[in-house]
Amino acid sequence: MNTSTHAVDMPAFVDHSHLTVIDLPMVSSFYQKAMGLSVLEKSASGETLGVAGRPLLTLTTGSNAARAPRNAPGLFHTAFLVPDRKELGRWLAHAAHNNIALTGASDHLVSEAIYLDDPEGNGIEIYRDRDRSEWTYVPDGTVKMATNRLDLQALYDEAPKDDWTGQESGTVIGHLHLQVSDIPQADAFFQDILGLDVMARYPGASFFASGKYHHHVAANVWNSRGQPKRETGMTGLAGYTIRFNDPARLETAVKKLDELAIPTTRADGAISLVDPWGISLKLSA
Template identity: 40%
Template sequence: MNDAIGLLPDSSRIGRAALTVGDESAVIDFYRDIVGLEQLTREASTTALGVDGRSLLEVRYDADAHPRPEDATGLFHNAFRVPTREALGDALARIRDGWELTGASDHGVSEALYCTDPEGNGVEIYRDRPRKDWPRDDDGSLEIGSWPLDLADLAAAASDESVSTAPAETSLGHVHLEVSSLDDAREFYVDTLGFDVMVSAPSALFLAAGGYHHHLGLNTWNRRSVPSTADHRGLAWFELVVPSSDALAPIRRRLEDRGVPVADRDEGFEIADPDGITVRLVAES
């Protein structure tokens, strides 16, 4: 566990993510029709999608962006959390009707469906089990497993009629990254930024604030070694939301004291992790 518990406030969460894409229409259609997000705004080359007027995903068209190299770090998946098992069953129906399911797992803490968007970006749609039911080891530490998910049972939990949109309570529950070094990523995200380690494995880390099972996943499963760059398609940035500007200020000071370059933005600031992945930090609005 993190020796510096409390550096990130317990209510810190993932806010939005942004994707750089080459086929804007196909990607927007996927997140609208399959994930169930609404198109909120469309300005020039950027489209915002979300639920209930809240943006969860920005799709940014760049005709000059190159496909992410196979050995480059970056996004493993964006994970959209729905509030109920019924909503997850509805998502399964949309995927089966209009897309391809690439995986499904019971993680103990959650039930999850997996697919990829038209440009190969990983997508998870999941629902959490109640915290009191999360499996734990004998020492009380959290256990995140991967067991077969009963899809027939999940399908039976879906609404009686087809549901085309995700519920208003849907959020971007976590982001999972492919990194080049777990040691470097841990030093950045845990020792410097202030996440707590919830689960540690030889080739993966699951990090969170406030005892959640994970807001951030990190893995080296595919042995990525080339840093992410701005001219690649894929994840452009993801957002970490803290409860107030008062909470944001000490995080910024700590980053600067550790020599992490910080760039101002109107709503907060942004930093880059050791693999060049941009993290935006903002205060809850």
């Protein structure tokens, strides 16, 4: 893939996901054995996992961790982007040989995606992007996406059946899909304040990105319409990071946050806030 069109080379992208869990050893073991992440850091309350030294996922627990209801705003899925179709197939073969349960698989025109849940019900997508030359943009600037059947058998048959030892270097978080309370509120936050473009809309969902990527953030109300903000200690998505390759875009977003009197704190060059659904968000350059 041309690196200049890669998800994390865009003006802004999702860099990190942070989950609160109840059983830290069990969930961490799953992300290591099933998903192929490596532990990069450990603390008394959590672990940070990643690929080739790049931190992608932090898991923490605490005495007040309580299982979130399925309709609470928060995570729909964390989406891990692998370098190419071969790597997606290698992971599928690993999943098949280790009885890792899948929840679905789709051809989205721009990408091929496989879905599953971690042991505490946090959604996961693992996907590969098609080359942008195969994407179809429409005159309003959005991109054509669909949810078509993915031929898992063909993907498996094409894959090398070598010993899979983890995700290949270059695997990143390609996007984060959120459950939110209200789509107009999500449009206002991600488009009007953070400066992301709306790249697609489905009934009850918006897809946002920078650099004409298909989406760095998605938001839906399929399970969570009208639900109140997350409460402290709920399991699931505790926080996420959006990193800006374009510092001017970060400055513009911070100015809008200030104009709207949205509370922020600043430390180590990053801006921290709480999004409209009670999820911690860090903006960094």
